[in-house]
Amino acid sequence: MAVVGRYAPSPSGRQHLGNARTALLAWLHARAQGGRFVLRIEDLDPIRCRAIHERTVIEDLRWLGIDWDEGPDVGGGHGPYRQSERSSHYAEALARLDTFACTCTRRELRDAAAAPHGVEPVYPGTCLRHGAVAGRPAAIRWHAPPGRARAEDPRMGVLEQDVATEIGDFVLRRGDGAWAYQLAVVVDDAAMGVTDVVRGEDLWTSTPRQVWLQRALQLPSVRYLHVPLLLADGGDKLSKRHGAPDIAALREGGADPQRVVAALARSAGLVSPSIHAVAAAALVADFAPSRIVDGPLSLEPTA
Ligand code: GLU
Numbered sequence: 001m002a003v004v005g006r007y008a009p010s011p012s013g014r015q016h017l018g019n020a021r022t023a024l025l026a027w028l029h030a031r032a033q034g035g036r037f038v039l040r041i042e043d044l045d046p047i048r049c050r051a052i053h054e055r056t057v058i059e060d061l062r063w064l065g066i067d068w069d070e071g072p073d074v075g076g077g078h079g080p081y082r083q084s085e086r087s088s089h090y091a092e093a094l095a096r097l098d099t100f101a102c103t104c105t106r107r108e109l110r111d112a113a114a115a116p117h118g119v120e121p122v123y124p125g126t127c128l129r130h131g132a133v134a135g136r137p138a139a140i141r142w143h144a145p146p147g148r149a150r151a152e153d154p155r156m157g158v159l160e161q162d163v164a165t166e167i168g169d170f171v172l173r174r175g176d177g178a179w180a181y182q183l184a185v186v187v188d189d190a191a192m193g194v195t196d197v198v199r200g201e202d203l204w205t206s207t208p209r210q211v212w213l214q215r216a217l218q219l220p221s222v223r224y225l226h227v228p229l230l231l232a233d234g235g236d237k238l239s240k241r242h243g244a245p246d247i248a249a250l251r252e253g254g255a256d257p258q259r260v261v262a263a264l265a266r267s268a269g270l271v272s273p274s275i276h277a278v279a280a281a282a283l284v285a286d287f288a289p290s291r292i293v294d295g296p297l298s299l300e301p302t303a
Pocket residue numbers: 008009010042185198199200203
C-alpha cells in the first residue's frame with residue numbers, strides 16, 4: 001500500500017528547532033518509502049492559534065527544504081487542511097460513537113478524584129449515571145468500551161491500556177464547542193489516507209486512546225513512529241526560555257538552511273558529527289527509523 005505521511009503542527013507560536021526536527025523526520029520517513037506527504041494545520045484551539053503562525057510554519061518548512069503534496073497552501077483531494085474548517089467531519093464521527101453530555105466543572109472532577117496532582121484524573125462517571133445539569137455548558141464525552149487498546153511502535157515498543165478504566169470516558173468536544181485533539185487527529189488521519197504517523201514522543205501515551213477510537217469508528221489503523229523530543233541542556237523540553245532560536249529567527253537572520261538541517265540531522269544521528277551543511281533531500285536515500293538517536297543539538301559541528 002502506498003505510504004502517506006504527514007506533519008500536523010499547531011500554529012500556536014513560532015516553531016522551534018525541536019518542531020523542525022520532528023517535521024524533518026516525518027518527511028524523511030515518508031519520502032524514503034516513496035510516499036506522499038501532507039501538511040495539516042491543527043488549529044483547533046481558537047484562542048491560541050493564529051493565521052500568522054501558520055504562514056510562518058509554511059515558510060519555515062519550505063526554507064528547510066521540506067515539501068508536501070497536500071496542504072492548506074497547495075490544496076489536494078482530501079481538504080480542507082485546517083482542522084478549524086473540518087467540524088462537519090468531527091460531528092459525523094461523533095454521531096457514530098456512544099457519547100453523553102458532561103457538565104462537571106474542573107473543580108468537581110478534581111475533588112472527585114484521588115489522582116496525584118498534575119495527573120489527569122479518571123472520569124468518575126458522574127454525568128453518565130446522574131445525567132448532565134441543565135443550563136450548564138456541556139462537554140461531550142465518549143463512553144469508551146471495555147477492552148485493551150494496543151499501541152505499537154518500533155522505537156517505543158508496546159503500550160496496552162484499558163482505556164475505559166485507566167483513562168475513563170474522555171472528552172471529544174469541550175463545553176465551549178472546541179473539538180478535542182484525540183478525535184480530530186483520528187478522523188483526519190483516516191480521511192487523508194495517512195498510513196504512517198511520525199510525531200514527538202510526548203504523544204505516545206495518547207496513542208492507545210487513538211487506537212481505541214479508530215477501532216470504534218472502524219477506521220484503518222496506522223503505523224506509528226514516535227521520535228525523541230529535542231531537549232535543552234538539563235533535560236527540559238526545548239523552549240524559548242532556554243535561548244533556543246526559533247526557525248523563523250534563524251531564517252530572518254540570514255542563516256544557511258542547510259546548516260540548520262545539518263544540525264538537526266546530526267542531533268538525530270542521521271549524519272556524522274562533522275557534517276556542516278546538507279540539503280534535506282540529500283538525507284532521504286540513507287534514512288531509516290532505526291538510525292534515529294536522541295542526541296543533543298548543537299548548531300555548530302562538533303568534530
Ligand atoms: N498538533 C500536534 C502538535 O503540534 C501533533 C499531533 C500529531 O502529530 O498527532 O503537537
